[in-house]
Amino acid sequence: MATIKAVRGTRDLLPPETALWNHVEATARAVFARYGFGEIRTPVFEVTELFARGVGEETDIVSKEMYTWEDRGRTESDKGQSLTLRPENTAGVVRAYIEHKMAETGMLEKLFYIGPQFRRERPQRGRYRQFWQIGAEVLGPPWSGSDSALRDAEVLEMLATLLNELGVKGWRLALNSVGSAEDRAKYSAALREALQPVKHKMCEDNQRRAETNPLRVLDSKEPGDQEIINALPKISEFWSEDSRTHFEQVKAALDACGVAYVEEPRLVRGLDYYTRTTFEFTVPDGSGLGTQNALLGGGRYDGLSEMLGGPKAPGIGFAIGEDRLILTLQAQAAAAEPKKLDAFIAPMGVSQNAGALKLAQDLRRAGLTVEVGDGSFRLKKSFEAADKLARKMVIFGEDEASSGILTVKDFAAGEQTKVPCAELVAMLKG
Numbered sequence: 001m002a003t004i005k006a007v008r009g010t011r012d013l014l015p016p017e018t019a020l021w022n023h024v025e026a027t028a029r030a031v032f033a034r035y036g037f038g039e040i041r042t043p044v045f046e047v048t049e050l051f052a053r054g055v056g057e058e059t060d061i062v063s064k065e066m067y068t069w070e071d072r073g074r075t076e077s078d079k080g081q082s083l084t085l086r087p088e089n090t091a092g093v094v095r096a097y098i099e100h101k102m103a104e105t106g107m108l109e110k111l112f113y114i115g116p117q118f119r120r121e122r123p124q125r126g127r128y129r130q131f132w133q134i135g136a137e138v139l140g141p142p143w144s145g146s147d148s149a150l151r152d153a154e155v156l157e158m159l160a161t162l163l164n165e166l167g168v169k170g171w172r173l174a175l176n177s178v179g180s181a182e183d184r185a186k187y188s189a190a191l192r193e194a195l196q197p198v199k200h201k202m203c204e205d206n207q208r209r210a211e212t213n214p215l216r217v218l219d220s221k222e223p224g225d226q227e228i229i230n231a232l233p234k235i236s237e238f239w240s241e242d243s244r245t246h247f248e249q250v251k252a253a254l255d256a257c258g259v260a261y262v263e264e265p266r267l268v269r270g271l272d273y274y275t276r277t278t279f280e281f282t283v284p285d286g287s288g289l290g291t292q293n294a295l296l297g298g299g300r301y302d303g304l305s306e307m308l309g310g311p312k313a314p315g316i317g318f319a320i321g322e323d324r325l326i327l328t329l330q331a332q333a334a335a336a337e338p339k340k341l342d343a344f345i346a347p348m349g350v351s352q353n354a355g356a357l358k359l360a361q362d363l364r365r366a367g368l369t370v371e372v373g374d375g376s377f378r379l380k381k382s383f384e385a386a387d388k389l390a391r392k393m394v395i396f397g398e399d400e401a402s403s404g405i406l407t408v409k410d411f412a413a414g415e416q417t418k419v420p421c422a423e424l425v426a427m428l429k430g
């Protein structure tokens with residue numbers, strides 16, 4: 001009988017890898033707590049209209065990647081509802097914010113979530129059909145300070161802190177502003193106009209986007225279209241004075257906190273709800289992600305609540321691709337030099353085993369990492385094992401036991417020295 005396998009684009013997470021997932025999530029929870037975030041858990045499916053209205057009909061996510069089905073009605077005459085597995089969680093969080101009248105507190109809400117999302121994309125390394133996001137959203141009525149540039153910078157500084165605490169190396173923050181909804185509308189019109197005479201030279205997807213949602217053309221990776229794309233007008237030419245000032249304030253606060261960023265005028269991101277600040281964190285090639293080098297993305301969505309029928313509630317947030325974060329940590333750990341033990345103790349003869357073990361006990365109690373060989377090993381074998389495992393080897397023979405003077409071989413320096421027992425810990429630490 002044919003065996004049943006996990007569905008294409010989904011995968012099982014098994015030990016020991018799940019320990020790393022738990023470590024990442026625990027670190028994220030600890031960091032989010034320091035910045036005053038509380039956890040929100042929303043359903044994994046929602047009515048389809050939420051994503052159509054929130055994320056945008058013309059986005060790749062909504063137009064081709066959603067898992068949508070017609071739910072059965074309760075009775076014959078009851079028409080079923082169209083439901084969708086969530087492809088992202090910002091729309092769901094804002095829906096919950098409106099549904100639970102959170103705006104009425106007048107306070108800023110800081111919410112985080114960890115959970116699976118679903119997109120019917122072509123699976124490859126770092127891209128799955130069920131993937132995990134660790135995300136957060138900050139939103140509230142304007143008088144709670146929710147549209148302040150300080151919030152943008154705080155979220156970005158928190159992300160830098162989290163990635164550093166997890167030990168992610170070489171991350172790069174790309175930053176842009178897509179302007180207000182009005183700036184964007186003007187920019188969209190200008191793009192459409194600029195694309196009109198040249199779009200016939202572009203790929204089929206971009207020809208369609210040039211009509212329906214010209215901003216999406218900027219995301220295109222199509223090599224043949226890059227020359228045209230590079231010559232298109234830039235969003236910064238369409239920023240209102242307010243948008244420009246807001247962006248300057250975000251950058252000034254990041255500079256004050258020492259968070260490095262690179263301005264990227266073409267970063268418009270693939271979801272329609274963004275206004276003003278948009279950003280992405282990437283990792284360098286060779287970090288285990290192949291072409292999927294976007295570790296996380298996010299931005300501001302000042303009009304999303306109103307688009308979903310709620311009160312004015314500007315907000316900003318992000319989602320980390322947890323699968324990609326794990327792949328990065330694994331690849332970077334594998335590339336790093338394996339950590340060696342502080343010492344390998346080599347007993348010279350089986351009769352020295354007990355004394356060698358006692359010495360190992362003393363050294364471990366002093367906080368050193370230690371392995372012990374066996375007295376039956378020939379000296380050559382002890383040297384080989386010690387060289388693989390440890391930075392230094394301690395020879396423990398009859399003479400050493402009686403005199404209290406030990407011979408220590410330092411592999412990096414290629415030196416052998418005599419060390420009194422009382423100085424051994426300090427010498428091995430050095």
Ligand code: HAM
Binds near residue numbers: 137316317323324
């Ligand atoms: P997004 O850029 O669509 O934004 O996704 C965020 C991150 O999720 C990506 O940078 C990537 O790491 C990960 N991701 C996306 N698709 C996949 C996939 N198929 N397989 C593995 N990882 C994937 C959002 O989802 C917005 N909701 C972020 C946000 C929050 N904006 C404001 N608040």
